[in-house]
Amino acid sequence: MTLPEFKGEQFEKGLKVRKEVLGDVHVSASLAAADDLTAPLQKLVTEWCWGEVWTRPxxxxxxxxxxxxxxxxxxxxxxxxxxxxxxxxxxxxxxxxxxxxxxxxxxxxxxxxxxxxxxxxxxxxxxxxxxxxxxxx
Missing domain, CATH: 1.20.1290.10 (AhpD-like)
Known part of the structure; x- marks a missing residue:
């Protein structure tokens, strides 16, 4: 399994909110620790939890x-x-x-x-x- 790319508009939108809420240190460490098994979930959480739901008005x-x-x-x-x-x-x-x-x-x-x-x-x-x-x- 290969690592998904941590990029794209939805990912960047979610990454911004995730870092603002949880802190840059935690989020950066979570993403840096991602491997071929855990990276897909990190991507999903960042894009959909943080980029889609947390940004709703x-x-x-x-x-x-x-x-x-x-x-x-x-x-x-x-x-x-x-x-x-x-x-x-x-x-x-x-x-x-x-x-x-x-x-x-x-x-x-x-x-x-x-x-x-x-x-x-x-x-x-x-x-x-x-x-x-x-x-x-």
Missing amino acids: GLDRKTRSFLNLAMLTALNRPHEIKLHVRGALNNGVTEEEIVEVILQAAIYCGVPAALDSMRVVAEMIRQVRSEKAAESG
Whole structure:
């Protein structure tokens, strides 16, 4: 299998949004690590998730972040929660609002899923706080 080319209008549109939300470091590392097995999924996610859905005008990025945190909690996907906590903060969601999303999800999705999400949320908020302190200090 050969690597798909990471180019094209839809890919570039998605790459821009993906980097703005998740951060250039994470996205660049994900793409650099892509191989013949994982590259097709990276291309698909960048073009369709980020380039098609995240750029639609019907919801702002903050609302999309709220929804992602709730849905990822419902699906019990801590790895993806980790990525989307940073994205939510970049999209203007406050730490308090993130905690409220997880509490709301606990009632409707289950406490075990919410506990996993809250552990990841706390870890990521502490990491982002530390990074910001290092940048300003």
